[in-house]
Amino acid sequence: MEILKFILLCLLVICAVSVSVTKNLLSSVIIFMSYSGIMALVWMLLLSPDLAITEAAVGAGISSILFFVTLKKLGLLSGGSNDGKNKR
Amino acid sequence: MARIRDNYERSAAYRAEKVIKGEAEPLDFLPEEDRTTEDKLTIEKTVKESESELSLSPETLTETVEFKLYSRIYKALSVVVCIIFITSLVITAIHLPSLGSDLNPANNEVPERYVEKGVEETGAINTVAGMILDYRAFDTFGESCVLFAAVICVLILLKESDLSAAEHSDRQNEPKNDGILKAAASILFPVIIIFGFYVILNGHLSAGGGFSGGAILGSGMILYLLAFGFEKAHKLFNYKTFAVTVCSAQIFYCIAKGFSFFTGANEIETHIPLGNPGDILSSGLILPLNICVGLVVAYTIYTFYVMFRRGGF
Amino acid sequence: MMLWWQNLPFLSIFLMILSSIVSLSLSFKAARNICVISLGTVLTMSVITFCGVYVSKESFVYKMGHFPAPWGNEIRSGLLEPFLASIFAIIMLLAVLGGMKHIRNDIESKKLNLYFLTTDLLFASILALIYTNDIFTGYVFLEICTITTCGILMIRQIGRTTLAAVRYMIISLLGSGIFLIGITLMYDISGYLLMENMREGIAKAIETDGMTLPTVMSIVLVSLGLSIKCGLFPFHFWMSDTYGYATPSSSAILSGIVSKGYIILLLKIYYRVIGIETVAQSHIQDILFVFGLAGIIVGSVNAIRENDIFRMIAFSSAAQIGYIFVGFSLGTQAGFTAAVFQILSHAVTKPLLFISASMLSDASGGSKKFSDLMGSALRSKIAGIGFTAGALSMVGIPFLSGFVTKILIGTASFESPSKMMPILVVLAISTVLNAVYYLRTVVRIYHPRDLNKKEPKYSNDGYSSSVFSAVIVCFVALNLSIGFFSDFVTDIIRTGLSMLA
């Protein structure tokens, strides 16, 4: 369990770093989604099932939906660059 | 700073509009003296300077040597600040009482009572639900107010008075009669809704509660909207039902908690039956409050989505 | 046994929240009336609470729920809290009434009720910040405060308000993030969230281990987070945009009340959680001192350079926040008294300036530039009087509130010799700078544009001059009374602060 927790925490850090260095906005949102998923697992390992279910529903679900609909609204869903410019 | 900026803008202002409209090549109009000012600015390296300088590093400069230098310094600076900040926090974390032991200061009589007497005092088997909806209910009430404030702000920002233009722009977003989506949604929608209600109603018995259940309900509603389009969804969820539901749920929450705070502080018995711990209908006010929170959250999330997508129900 | 008036703080918080929720489904006029009525009720309640505490001379705690101290939430009231609450309620009321015309003009008609909704919720959160005795409740209501502030900012959807709101939000989020990790550290050290128990826990931790790194770090983080949120010197750059582009009522509320709410929370944390002796040991005050002094100078210098009246007032706010932090940084009773007095004085003066400046700019065809404002005070007499009174108070003319602040900070500085010289020098410099830009403005607004030409005519339609004049008169009267009865006010503050500890 301890090892699993350690690996998950490492993954969290990796996700967090890659969000900030990814150029593509869509991929950074998807990475953030997986970040929330991992977070839900960590809550489970920390024996907080309330948090796990909330994080899964909110972080991985609702937040991501909101991010996606924002990207769609801005027309950046198909490969927006870091500056938020459409690649034409 | 302000004066330098003024100079800069005065010299470039007459071309600004062209660049915004895309008529002029941004690089064409880099006046000579601005390079020097930009150069001067890059030398000042404090955080404050770089923050207020933001307004000065326009797209027009992205190709120049100075800008590259500036952005490199900025990046280096950000990494340095980041490392200093993280290091100091890590050192602090190392000095904290060690984790996982029950000798931490946080493991005092407070959680002890929540666990030991929680069931008989609140009737909730899930200690966390008992804690956030009964012991520390003021925080949770504040939390639902945060949600309320956020949805109001989103309404303020994105609600369009004229929906026809918004509908036009929304056409691109709408899935066009997707058979698979419809078929999947007609199976999934009831399941999601039932699961959401299950999570809400069992908030005091197992993990979950108003907030997570409400989020599940909200995502179910969004799925319904995606699969069957606005017209159908509007029959079930529209601005009127939103206002009525959110208002009445919040008012109920406010009055119920106000009543319990008032009676609690004045040492008046409330005579709200706690029921038999473990039953669905137990634990006093926690169940109705969970339902209220769930409804508010579900509608809030649906409203967020609708507002983001086309600015109106 | 509870006395009946001890329910009033709790009722005032809930009344504001309830009226905000109800406003969602109401029309503009109903929402406005509810807002005004509930603000008036809260004012009465706070005054009654104040009288009650003043007579009984004892602070009281009010448990929120059926469970006592460390288990449940609590709110608490000494002498200072209801006093601040009643002053803030007056200011809120006056700010909303005084800017009513602009609210109507600036905001889409369908969203007008939402403005009052957000204002109600904002004031509820400020009340909760004032009365709270639990640090996590403080955090939650801090967030409500931030979000609703952003709401009343961006509801005017023209110009750069959205950008100003984004800047404001980013800075606020940084501040609340830092604040949150600070209180998390405090919770880890002490094991409680209630202020009293937290204080005992921290004192115990210091007794056994001395000032360890986590303790210092938590103090630093909490101070840093809250000072970022209220716009202390290096973080003041959002202010000019935010105050300059919002509707005048919002600017008045923001500068007069919201930033004060954060400072009051910081004050409560210093007094009730950490203890001012511990704060003094941690040397955070020296940092605050430097930034406070720098803020005074930088804010004033920036204000001199501006040619937009709203942005000038905004930068002068940065300077005034500096005064409050200089008062804090002295670490003595006198210093804190001066700081709280400055909170009051700034809270009554800045909204006055914003409201009257908005009327002046109306009288000049809506322009905010000084060149267009020439002679505007002759066109709108009452606004001119209001602006002049506010400006004189800011400069520090005797019998106005700003003067008393400067005296109090000056005398407080005598107690700490190492800080005395810089404070006196900066006070002198800032008085001169204030005089330069405020008096210059006063002269300009009274100076006709061109004596030979005829004055351009500006229409003053829809100008509810009776309400507006009443608002200005109330503000000026409030300012004068705080200046005249400064002994009484400082006495209350002193007693209130000793009740806080």
Add this chain to the structure above:
Amino acid sequence: MGLISNYEEVFAVILFGIGFSNLLFNRNLLKKIIGFNIMDSGVYLFLASMGYIDGRMAPIITDGITDAEAYINPVPSGLVLTGIVVSVSVTAMMLALTIRLYRRYNTLNLDEIYMFASRETKK
């Protein structure tokens, strides 16, 4: 010593720092928002790991065991629950602001937005 026994908190503050620097230094508005979320979840991880105690159960009382020694500390969980709601509300609001800002300036880069905005006022 503390580094090993407190490794969760160390990870938590690292996440906090990464999110913080993202929020402060990243020029892209959307990434700032993600950074804010990461920052907050760092704090929540910090809080929750504080409540965790080795070899105990989740705080849901089953089988009538009401011994405080048997369960982990429920307080941090409750606080984090509140915190998650706060951060999702703020996220939604920031995204709404982003949409409006993009509509006006057609970019997400704050540097460019500031430039356009400052020219706009000059006009």
